[in-house]
Amino acid sequence: xxxxxxxxxxxxxxxxxxxxxxxxxxxxxxxxxxxxxxxxxxxxxxxxxxxxxxxxxxxxxxxxxxxxxxxxxxxxxxxxxxxxxxxxxxxxxxxxxxxxxxxxxxxxxxxxxxxxxxxxxxxxxxxxxx
Numbered sequence: 653x654x655x656x657x658x659x660x661x662x663x664x665x666x667x668x669x670x671x672x673x674x675x676x677x678x679x680x681x682x683x684x685x686x687x688x689x690x691x692x693x694x695x696x697x698x699x700x701x702x703x704x705x706x707x708x709x710x711x712x713x714x715x716x717x718x719x720x721x722x723x724x725x726x727x728x729x730x731x732x733x734x735x736x737x738x739x740x741x742x743x744x745x746x747x748x749x750x751x752x753x754x755x756x757x758x759x760x761x762x763x764x765x766x767x768x769x770x771x772x773x774x775x776x777x778x779x780x781x782x
Contacts, residue, residue: 654696654759654760655677655696655699655701655760656672656675656701657760658696658701658756658757658760658761658762659700659701662701663675663701663703663706664700664701664702664740664742664743665700665706665714665724665726666706666743667743668703668706670701670702670703674704675701675702675703675704676701676702676703676704676707676708677699677700677702678699678701678702678707678714678726679693679694679698679699680698680699680700680725680727680728680738680740681693681698681727681732681735682727692735695736696756696758696759696760697735697736697755697756697757697758698728698735698736699756700726700740700756702714714726714727715727724741725738725739725740725741725753726740726741736755736756737755739754739755739765740753740754740755740756741753742754742762752764753765753766
């Protein structure tokens with residue numbers, strides 16, 4: 653499974669180890685926000701591999717903290733046209749255990765976005781029809 657391969661068996665939000673049989677496939681553009689009618693709903697750049705408690709585990713989960721999750725790219729705001737261009741803050745997935753902003757690849761993998769370009773990337777994602 654490409655999502656599992658990309659995450660390397662770690663939660664893409666917390667960095668915690670995941671179990672292949674129980675991890676959650678999270679849609680960054682929620683299915684309830686019109687996502688189910690979109691042909692790209694299950695593309696890799698719209699998905700994150702999450703620990704089930706991080707995903708839907710109450711008020712401190714991705715869905716329990718909407719603004720926090722949008723600020724980090726775990727949820728994509730409704731006004732964003734190009735989910736593929738909306739960066740994600742990864743936590744501790746590398747041996748160096750540092751945070752980094754990335755774009756999610758359609759074929760798997762990550763592309764690092766230098767912090768100084770974050771504002772431009774987000775503007776482009778939100779206004780792709782301008």
